[in-house]
Amino acid sequence: MDNLPLDPFILVSSVNMLLRDNEFSSLEELCEHFDKDINQIKEYLSQYGFEYMEEQKQFR
Numbered sequence: 001m002d003n004l005p006l007d008p009f010i011l012v013s014s015v016n017m018l019l020r021d022n023e024f025s026s027l028e029e030l031c032e033h034f035d036k037d038i039n040q041i042k043e044y045l046s047q048y049g050f051e052y053m054e055e056q057k058q059f060r
Contacts, residue, residue, distance in 0.1 A: 004034050004041075008048040015041075016058045027052060 001018075005011045015030065024030040031038040042052055050059040 004036060008045055008050070011041075012045060012048075012050050012059045019057045026057070 001014065005014055015027070018024055018030055019027065024033065027041075028038055031041060045052075045059055052059050
């Protein structure tokens with residue numbers, strides 16, 4: 001995957017998959033790799049009802 005998807009539902013699925021499959025050890029590492037601001041991703045997804053759960057390393 002070269003870029004993160006723009007669609008919020010596909011983005012959540014992709015981020016959760018990449019973290020679950022240990023492609024990245026943290027959301028911070030994933031955001032650095034894709035040159036994205038972690039706070040912007042969290043704010044964008046919160047508009048659609050998703051919240052990042054640090055302990056589970058996933059959006060719900």
